[in-house]
Amino acid sequence: MFAILLVSLLGLAAIVWLASGPARVRLRRQQVRRQPFPKAWREIIKRRIPIFKTLPTHLQLQLKDHIKVFLSEKQFVGCDGLAITDEIRVTIAAQACLLLLNRNTNYYPKLRQILVYPAAFIVDKEQRDGNGLHFQHRAVLLGESWEEGQVILSWQETLKGAADPRDGSNVVIHEFAHQLDQEDGSANGAPPLAHPADYKSWSDTLGREFSALQYCANNGLPSLFSYYGATNPAEFFAVITEVFFEQPDEFLNLHPQLYRELSHYYRLDPLQW
Template sequence: MLTIAVTILLGGLAIGWIVSEDARTRRRRAQILKTPFPKAWRSILKKRLPYFKALPTDLQLQLKKHIQIFIHEKRFIGCNGFEIDDDVRVTIAAQACLLLLNRETDYYPKLKDILVYPNAFIVKQPQADANGVVWDHRRILAGESWGQGKVILSWTHTLVDAAEPYDGNNVVIHEFAHQLDQEGGQANGAPLLSSITDYPSWSKVLGEEFAALQHCAAHGLPSIFSYYGATNPAEFFAVISEVFFERPEIFYQQHPALYTELSHFYRLDPVSWH
């Protein structure tokens, strides 16, 4: 009986702590939003992010609020001698928070650190050959998303992609789409949807479109989506998210059912912004 009582007590304390932590988070965020959006940050948005002007006014206001909370809660770390300043924070935060507009969000809850390299970086991954010999496979990357609370970005690629918002390539959108995908566990192209009834349609449409992109990649056929999206369903979701935000008109024209799925997921209609 004593053990049961202790278990119940500890369970109650744990629940109480979670509830109180949620309340503290809400209060802290409300306090952050009482602070006016810094004038210097507005200048950075205008300088670095051409698409910001295209957003409806209500979404501009939302985005600025998200940026304030995101920058307050996430740690930016410079790598290879790269120095972090507000230019870096605001430019990255604005693109990352674009994916959170109109959605209930806890601001990428698993994410703690954003590591920023001055240029593309090298990642070593152990691989085994047919004989079982393990060796380090070196890859040069512009970005990477870890399920263990980290996103890694190249500042050079971040700037280039931000300056050209209509080419369908954006490393920040790509990696933070992975973060959304990873909120439910391993990235698998099936992020947490708003309702369980959304999954059948999502699975059907994205499965068919993924297979179609694999066919295009295998036969060298044209596609508005990078062949990299044919690698696996997780990369497919990240790649189509880039195109959804940056080339919405042609996306909708060529893949209306897929566009509808992403529009429902992100609760946005980028076609209407242009």
């Protein structure tokens, strides 16, 4: 009898513990959203994020709420002597949170830290060749997204990406698209979709368009998308996300079905901005 009671109590405690975690997070986020958006942050957005003023008012408000939550949860680390300022935090958060608008989001749940370098940075990479042999090489990077919960960015490139919101190139959007992709495990070009039924048309459309980009890249044919997207399906998703937010008109004209897939996933139509 005592054992049964103990087991029931333990079960109840486990249920309460499980239920209270997400509920606590929701409550804390609600409180953060209720706080006023600092004037200094508004100034930074005005100066650094030109895409902001093109957004409809309800999305501007949503974005500001997301920025508050994002900045209350994510740690920023300056690298190579870079001191982290609000300018850096808000400029990165504003672009990262564009990808969360209108979606049922958990704010990049795996992401813990954003490492920011003053400019391009060098990393030692381990890669595998066609025979499965590992080798080390050095790479100069502008941004990177790690599955262990970090995004690494060049501040110089972050500013450049934000300054021209119509050139189809944005390192923050690119790296945070990888984070979305990595929410359900490794980056493979298929982030978790809202409904199981969505996966078929996602993989049909993205698979076909990925092959088309590979063909363009291999034969030097023009494409709206950077050849870098032909590297693998994960890079393809990140590259088309940059173009979706920054060149929606060309995107819709040239790749209407792909545009609709992304529009459905992001719950946004940047063409209207």
